[in-house]
Amino acid sequence: MLWSGDGVLVIGVAAALPRAEARLRIRAAVREAAARWLKMDIEAISVASTPGTPPRLLLAGRAATLSFSHDEGLSLAAIGLHGPVGIDVMRVQDISDWFNLARDYLGPQAADELAARPAAQRPLALAQAWTAREAALKRAGLQLAEWNGAAPACRLHALALAAPHVATLAY
Incomplete structure (x- = not known):
């Protein structure tokens, strides 16, 4: 458990x-x-x-x-x-096209927040933001799609996992 x-x-x-x-x-x-x-x-x-x-x-x-x-x-x-x-x-990893990925799927605010972070912190922050978005969409019964300005309302809980994985629960 x-x-x-x-x-x-x-x-x-x-x-x-x-x-x-x-x-x-x-x-x-x-x-x-x-x-x-x-x-x-x-x-x-x-x-x-x-x-x-x-x-x-x-x-x-x-x-x-x-x-x-x-x-x-x-x-x-x-x-x-x-x-x-x-x-x-999600496995934490360096993604070369992280800004476009974040902008397209997490939204412009998330992309800007990631851009403001030091490069060494960005892979972890991106994985955390991605798992939060994906978990919230799953909870709402929605499939992953490009950002449309809407974020399903729910409670999020970051799970403590051993590196290199991060995970988020939405309920």
């Missing part, structure tokens, strides 16, 4: 696996963690996933929301009992 509060549980699985295997492993870990967290029989818990819709955790007659994120060597999942959740994980 990485974090828990307000009816939300975040878990992670660290393993360098092919994406399909990572997806299976995090789904199994979600069921195990939910069973312990909710003191339920694991057989009464399943993950429902339909392409184009957010995944759900089925809990013996009720459902919880789920969000998954994968990056090289790490898979994260967030379970929300009281409403939608979003999670995103």
Whole structure:
């Protein structure tokens, strides 16, 4: 377990696996963690996933929301009992075209804030801003798109992860 509060549980699985295997492993870990967290029989818990819709955790007659994120060597999942959740994980890395990327997807204010930072701090700050945006969009049920001036309203929580990863939970 990485974090828990307000009816939300975040878990992670660290393993360098092919994406399909990572997806299976995090789904199994979600069921195990939910069973312990909710003191339920694991057989009464399943993950429902339909392409184009957010995944759900089925809990013996009720459902919880789920969000998954994968990056090289790490898979994260967030379970929300009281409403939608979003999670995103990213490897901190130097991106040569960071300004255009930030302007196009995070907005002009975020791009200007990143430009004001020392170059050595920029990769971490960009990854933090990116995961916050992506998690908020996932929580709102929206796909990543170029900046349109709107930011979904939600609570954000930066997760404490070992370098080189950063992650943000939106709930």
